[in-house]
Amino acid sequence: MMTLMRFPTFLLALPVLAADFDIAVYGSTVSGIASATAAARQGRRVALIEPSGHFGGLVTGGLSNTDFRTLEAVTGFFREYMDRVLEDYTRRYGKDSPEVADCFFGAAAEPHVSERVLRGMVSEQRTLQLLMKHRLTSVTREIDSIRRVRFRTAEGEVEIGAKVWIDATYEGDLAAAAQVPYRIGRESTREYGERFAGVLFFDQGKILPGSTGEGDTNEQCMNFRITMTNRASNRLPVPRPPGYDRAEFVKILPYFASGRITEIYTSDHSGILRLQRIANAKSDMNDIKQAPVRLSLAGDNNGWADGGEAARKRIFDRHVAHNFGLLYFLQNDPEVPAAIRAKANEWGLPKDEFAGNNHMPPALYVREGRRTIGEYVFTEHDTMPAPRSVRAPVHADAIAMGDYSLNSHGHQGAGPLYPTLFEGDYGFSTTPFMIPYGVIVPRNVSNLLVPVAMSASHVGYSALRLEPTWTALGHAAGLAAHLAVEQRGVTRAVPVARLQKMLHQQKQATVYTSDVPRESPSFEAVQWAGLHGLLSDVVDYRTAVLTPLKKRWGTQYSFAHPLHAVEPERPLDEKLASKWRERIPCAAGVQAVTRGEFLKMAMARCGS
DSSP states (O other): OOOOEEEOOSSOSSOEEEEEEEEEEEOOSHHHHHHHHHHHTTTOOEEEEOSSSOOSTTTTTTOOBOOOSBGGGOOHHHHHHHHHHHHHHHHHHOTTSHHHHHTTTTTBOOHHHHHHHHHHHHHTOTTEEEEOSOEEEEEEEETTEEEEEEEEETTEEEEEEEEEEEEOOSSOHHHHHTTOOEEOSBOOHHHHOOTTOSSOOEETTEEOTTOOOOOBOOOOOOEEOEEEEOOGGGEEOOOOOTTOOGGGTGGGHHHHHHTSOOOSEESSTTSSEEOOEETTTEEEEEEOTTOSSOSOOTTTTTTSTTOOHHHHHHHHHHHHHHHHHHHHHHHHOTTSOHHHHHHHTTOBEETTSOGGGTTSOSOEEOOOOOEEOBSSOBOGGGGSOOTTOSSOOOOTTEEEEEOOOEEEEEEEOOOSSSTTOOEEEEEEOOOOEEEEGGGGSBSSOTTEEOSSSOSBOHHHHHHHOSHHHHHHHHHHHHHHHHHHHTTTTOGGGSOHHHHHHHHHHTTOOSSOOSSOOTTSTTHHHHHHHHHTTGGGGSSOTTTOOOOOOOEEETTTEEOOOTTOOOOTTSBOOHHHHHHHHHHSGGGTTOOOSBHHHHHHHHHHHHOO
16 A cells, blocks of 8 residues: 655645655546546555545436446446346345346346445455545646646645556546547437437437437436335335425426326336346436436536536536436325325435445436547447447457447426427437447547547447446456556556457457357457457348347346357358468468367467
């Protein structure tokens, strides 16, 4: 552990504490935890710095039903976290228990379980120091690198130096303070040629008239992910929140009178809160896109991304008043039909969660903060099939992969043109995609990596903005920072092939496959092959038939994507072998019986 040392200063009445590390990570999101842990596991001296008193970001703050489509897409650090959650439930309840079944391989965990697991992963690292309640106040730059960063604490000010910095905050606060250029809001359709860019009305898979595609600075709407339970012994009523205004909610009453809304908690679009079950009779309640009544407050969150403490507190408090005021109204107002009130009261706040915050989640779901400008800007086009392939474009410098739809909850509330639609609310399917190293490397700061507020358009970011994807990039950032220390802290000088090899050895995928899991003996060779474009030739795009994903569990999780199998045990036909040898000429003499054998031999001969 590093010891904070005092040094004299003539600028403050009180002394300033100082410390130096190899790597410093700002933000204890799971991405930040992954960064810090990955670097510490390499023996680096690491500081994990959190501005608030809340550890773990959204995963320990209410977002318990983790967003991804298929298990095959979740690898690396986040899958390790899930494994530990599953082990926790198995140890306490037994492998055949309902709790184990309801946690879905560790993806649907109670917040306090997630926090226990994540704190355990951090505490295992002897060279990692966790610094809570350290709020950034200023950054000192030297030419194009961050020299030192000053933080405010309850005891005074702390100044920290590091060879490499990682900004793992949802908002990109460190990057902004270091003068990294960034975007807030939306690009126009003209900027990157994206269909879903700018002002947009979208419904039933179609872009509607009135969509202008013009860019703006409106921020994607936010809400709380509200942990609730229907277990009577653990259930508390929702309290009347500060700032409650009944007049805000009486407009809901006609929906009950007309029969438009008959349920409160549903898994489809017919209710008010999206019920997503997690272990121990709990649910992660979320906003329902395109529902007649929304948790999200489009427009009221504008100013969060660039806001200071006072602005963010005002926006936070406004969402507390609305989100919990809505529940309080539904559970208590005498004009709400008795049958609806009874249904609303079937769920309440759990006694065993967030005891220090009146049992309400402490983290607001910031879907999108700043987006830094990096070496590569990830866009809608990176999520769609490449020409003459069923797969997304190949990125030879990929450090992670993702698997989610283009998805935004909206930027402006419903208006006269479409009274039931939030403007900017869309959802559109993608193919699993590769994420290049350049998205986390800012253009103008040499010793900084940004795995959460990364470089992407609004539309591209809408497929990236998920905890498993942020965490995969955080895992990569931690290892990249470790390698950058050897390059005098210059992150763009990191040997990417070496980074990729380390990621593959740590069972993080950089390309999606449906049939080569992390424990497969072919995993590393198949991942290497994906970086060289070999998997793009496995399925003939001219005869491929794409079928919808088959649901696996709940409303969110599906079985693996079709057309993304590698079949490493399948005999290698000469036509495919010729294509592969053409793509990597150094494998010209490789002869193999199966696909997997060829890829292993080619990696051994050609791999760096």
